[in-house]
Amino acid sequence: MHGVIELSGRYRRRRALLxxxxxxxxxxxxxxxxxxxxxxxxTIAVYLDGDNNLEDFAVLDLAEMASVGSTERIRVVxxxxxxxxxxxxxxxxxxxxxxxxxxxxxxxxxxxxPEADMGSPATLDAFIRYARESFPxxxxxxxxxxxxxxxxxxxxxxxxxxxxxxxxxxxRAVCHDATQGSMLSIxxxxxxxxxxxxxxxxxxxxxxxxxxxxxAYEFAPCAAMMVASEKTIPATGWPYELVLEGLxxxxxxxxxxxxxxxxxxxxxxxxxxxxLAATDLAAAVELVSALNALLDSVLGAGGADAIADVAExxxxxxxxxxxxYWDLGGLxxxxxxxxxxxxxxxxxxxxxxxxxxxxxxxxxxxxxxATGLTIYVPPPGASPLASYNATTLRFAxxxxxxxxxxALAALPLADDAFAPNATRATAKEIASGTExxxxxxxxxxxxxxxxxxxxxxxxxxxxxxxxxxxxLVLLDARGIPVAGAATMSGAEVVSWSGPAGAKYYLRVExxxxxxxPYTLQVHENVDSPEYAVAEGNEAFVPAxxxxxxxxxxxxxxxxxxxxxxxxxxxxxxxxxxxSSNGFLSxxxxxxxxxxxxxxxxxxxxxxxxxxxxxxxxxxxxRITATVTGEAPQRAFxxxxxxxxxxxIPGGGVVTFQASLYEGTNAIVFRYKDTIAGSAxxxxxxxxSVGVQAEGAGSAVLYxxxxxxxxxxxxxxxxxxxGIFSRGDANRDGRMxxxxxxxxxxxxxxxxxxxCADASDANDDGxxxxxxxxxxxxxxxxxxxxxxxxxxxxxxxxTADDLxxxxx
Numbered sequence: 143m144h145g146v147i148e149l150s151g152r153y154r155r156r157r158a159l160l161x162x163x164x165x166x167x168x169x170x171x172x173x174x175x176x177x178x179x180x181x182x183x184x185t186i187a188v189y190l191d192g193d194n195n196l197e198d199f200a201v202l203d204l205a206e207m208a209s210v211g212s213t214e215r216i217r218v219v220x221x222x223x224x225x226x227x228x229x230x231x232x233x234x235x236x237x238x239x240x241x242x243x244x245x246x247x248x249x250x251x252x253x254x255x256p257e258a259d260m261g262s263p264a265t266l267d268a269f270i271r272y273a274r275e276s277f278p279x280x281x282x283x284x285x286x287x288x289x290x291x292x293x294x295x296x297x298x299x300x301x302x303x304x305x306x307x308x309x310x311x312x313x314r315a316v317c318h319d320a321t322q323g324s325m326l327s328i329x330x331x332x333x334x335x336x337x338x339x340x341x342x343x344x345x346x347x348x349x350x351x352x353x354x355x356x357x358a359y360e361f362a363p364c365a366a367m368m369v370a371s372e373k374t375i376p377a378t379g380w381p382y383e384l385v386l387e388g389l390x391x392x393x394x395x396x397x398x399x400x401x402x403x404x405x406x407x408x409x410x411x412x413x414x415x416x417x418l419a420a421t422d423l424a425a426a427v428e429l430v431s432a433l434n435a436l437l438d439s440v441l442g443a444g445g446a447d448a449i450a451d452v453a454e455x456x457x458x459x460x461x462x463x464x465x466x467y468w469d470l471g472g473l474x475x476x477x478x479x480x481x482x483x484x485x486x487x488x489x490x491x492x493x494x495x496x497x498x499x500x501x502x503x504x505x506x507x508x509x510x511x512a513t514g515l516t517i518y519v520p521p522p523g524a525s526p527l528a529s530y531n532a533t534t535l536r537f538a539x540x541x542x543x544x545x546x547x548x549a550l551a552a553l554p555l556a557d558d559a560f561a562p563n564a565t566r567a568t569a570k571e572i573a574s575g576t577e578x579x580x581x582x583x584x585x586x587x588x589x590x591x592x593x594x595x596x597x598x599x600x601x602x603x604x605x606x607x608x609x610x611x612x613x614l615v616l617l618d619a620r621g622i623p624v625a626g627a628a629t630m631s632g633a634e635v636v637s638w639s640g641p642a643g644a645k646y647y648l649r650v651e652x653x654x655x656x657x658x659p660y661t662l663q664v665h666e667n668v669d670s671p672e673y674a675v676a677e678g679n680e681a682f683v684p685a686x687x688x689x690x691x692x693x694x695x696x697x698x699x700x701x702x703x704x705x706x707x708x709x710x711x712x713x714x715x716x717x718x719x720x721s722s723n724g725f726l727s728x729x730x731x732x733x734x735x736x737x738x739x740x741x742x743x744x745x746x747x748x749x750x751x752x753x754x755x756x757x758x759x760x761x762x763x764r765i766t767a768t769v770t771g772e773a774p775q776r777a778f779x780x781x782x783x784x785x786x787x788x789x790i791p792g793g794g795v796v797t798f799q800a801s802l803y804e805g806t807n808a809i810v811f812r813y814k815d816t817i818a819g820s821a822x823x824x825x826x827x828x829x830s831v832g833v834q835a836e837g838a839g840s841a842v843l844y845x846x847x848x849x850x851x852x853x854x855x856x857x858x859x860x861x862x863x864g865i866f867s868r869g870d871a872n873r874d875g876r877m878x879x880x881x882x883x884x885x886x887x888x889x890x891x892x893x894x895x896x897c898a899d900a901s902d903a904n905d906d907g908x909x910x911x912x913x914x915x916x917x918x919x920x921x922x923x924x925x926x927x928x929x930x931x932x933x934x935x936x937x938x939x940t941a942d943d944l945x946x947x948x949x
Contacts, residue, residue: 183215183395184281187273190222191260191288193234194320197224199377203287204245210386211242217277218386221269223258225321237269239277260288260317261324267334274338281397283344286331287379290316290349292467293328293356293518293535294527316349328360328535335364343367343397346404350374351463353419355470355517356537359430362423367401371418372469372516373462373507374608378695380404381411398422402503409505413699413719414730414745418505419514425500430541432489432496437542439486441549449549451480453556456519457581457659460510461609464655465527466520471497471513508730508745509632510606517543521656522583525551555657557583564588566621569647574599577663582612587650591664597642598667602743603627603634603650603660610655617647629736637667637739637846667741670840671936672711673833673859680856682814683799685781688768691720694759698722699732705769705778706804710748711835712865712935713875718802720765720780721746724753724829726800729836735788737830741841748836752800752811753851755829756788760795776804787823794818809833809859816851825849833859836875840935866946868932869917871901877933879921882914897946899938905929907942
């Protein structure tokens with residue numbers, strides 16, 4: 143037949159076979175696609191080592207996981223080990239998937255296992271394999287839960303002196319098993335992760351001090367992202383219920399996005415009190431390359447001056463551990479600034495840019511400033527630990543950082559410009575209102591100053607509590623101590639009132655730790671003109687029917703959305719942080735228990751101190767939120783009901799509240815029960831009461847460590863009209879580029895003018911083009927300070943026809 147080719151039987155069979163194979167292949171591909179579709183998005187494997195003094199917190203964190211439990215998208219798998227005679231009275235080791243339910247239900251659903259050695263790399267390797275094989279998923283996370291200490295190996299060398307406090311710290315590397323007396327080294331963890339198939343997408347450390355460049359570089363071949371803190375982790379650890387809820391609600395479950403959820407959840411739990419960061423480990427490798435290029439120049443043509451710049455840049459950053467773990471972002475920022483105009487300046491800038499690329503998400507803390515990763519630099523005058531070498535660390539093997547550390551150790555100690563001042567006779571004068579960056583290289587340093595005309599002042603020493611412990615003492619003109627400092631995390635604060643113009647000395651003392659940087663500032667205490675204070679006896683707002691806030695932990699807190707916008711010290715807010723320690727904060731921080739006189743450096747910042755003290759929630763305590771009234775005249779009230787205090791005998795309690803008012807932006811404190819049964823605590827004798835703006839400037843202190851409160855008392859803080867800050871045209875509490883834009887919009891786009899006095903930057907009585915020019919000149923051209931009130935807030939001292947419609 144023309145045009146038709148008859149196929150042989152053999153060819154037809156082959157074609158049929160090929161068609162069948164193709165169909166099989168398509169079916170297999172479809173089956174695989176279906177299986178892949180059925181896979182969970184994530185398996186999160188938590189290596190929960192509670193076989194040590196963190197056992198109680200292992201129970202709490204497992205309970206947090208169980209409150210959400212595994213889902214089809216997010217599977218949570220644990221290996222949990224505790225003491226054999228443990229707080230549960232149950233078996234010490236369990237393994238399996240975490241189901242939703244109570245702690246007891248979740249524990250019972252796990253498989254009982256023989257006692258595990260959590261400090262053995264074989265145990266970690268077996269757990270990772272178990273999680274991969276038994277709970278396959280599209281992506282995998284491994285979280286190591288326990289003690290941690292950065293890069294330092296278990297057999298770290300220690301100084302010979304018997305009083306070296308490092309010897310008293312049993313924690314080295316990560317995951318300490320007290321029963322077995324073992325601990326994982328960084329190399330152990332790396333070996334286990336390298337054997338994992340498929341590779342790990344996120345490596346998390348719910349363990350202290352693991353957010354280091356050395357650690358990130360070590361794990362770059364084994365994971366895509368690392369989530370860790372450069373600081374010590376609170377005993378309560380990661381907020382697992384928030385992490386799991388956040389992952390469940392997220393549409394983007396890539397490794398980077400999931401790591402950001404972990405970081406964001408941590409920030410929501412600790413609200414500025416604790417840092418956590420996510421690091422792209424591939425980008426961390428690029429950072430190491432950029433840093434090494436910089437080191438080539440510094441150690442080569444840079445010479446001694448360049449090494450000195452590195453030393454000064456280090457002291458300008460923040461240390462986070464006694465060994466010398468310094469914030470790398472702060473170090474590179476300071477180094478880039480010092481290198482400006484020098485041959486190796488572009489390399490310093492490139493390293494800083496690479497750092498910012500590597501750190502993809504961060505939950506910041508107020509003090510000390512943390513940017514994501516630390517790097518090892520011994521304290522000034524100390525030699526590097528011998529363990530910091532190419533055998534212990536890939537970072538030490540692949541970079542010139544050990545050479546840089548040797549060069550730094552060989553530098554002579556460079557004290558600050560006030561030295562010598564180790565005695566009162568050599569004390570140096572400091573000016574009020576200036577923050578000095580100093581360093582303590584002796585046991586004592588002395589400074590003197592003259593009190594202002596009002597005679598009221600506060601002296602603030604900010605140090606680095608995980609690195610060194612410094613004390614501050616106020617002495618009179620004869621050298622007699624008159625006041626010691628109140629201590630909070632990272633700060634020593636002395637508040638005093640005396641004769642105007644009197645001379646005082648400040649003595650800074652090294653209590654514990656190595657030679658240390660610190661800051662020191664004295665500022666005048668003047669109650670802010672922004673609030674009028676009035677005492678009264680307003681009726682207590684009933685808390686019945688209000689929302690009970692889930693704040694049951696000591697030093698706990700919660701961010702709460704406000705039912706209406708509220709302006710506090712000129713800045714608008716739509717949420718507030720509620721602390722179990724008797725205060726609200728509009729800035730950051732909720733855990734501070736060391737009450738301070740106001741103003742103070744924070745955290746917390748933007749504080750409404752109703753009864754700020756070391757309070758303790760009991761079983762009967764209720765912290766509630768209540769909304770009363772109708773818009774636009776509503777009140778939002780937080781009540782601390784039946785709350786106790788640390789150290790009070792018999793568990794006595796107090797009850798008090800604070801109301802925020804819509805429209806007027808007034809604040810009212812009310813006190814129902816002020817007698818807890820101890821003169822030391824009753825009526826606010828161990829509390830701070832007042833309000834303070836973000837920063838250490840504007841504040842109104844009602845009382846500090848005085849029994850000034852009583853049952854039935856109310857204290858109202860009412861905003862004073864006409865208060866503004868020159869140049870802050872958009873009324874966000876600061877002057878920046880957006881304020882110049884705001885004035886231009888007012889001039890040429892008829893944008894509303896909220897405060898003409900604030901827009902009138904040059905104080906000539908008119909809002910015109912000269913005002914944004916004045917703002918820009920001050921911001922970017924080194925122009926003169928704006929006329930008062932600037933930079934603080936106050937009333938316009940110049941008579942004109944302008945005003946503030948929203949003041």
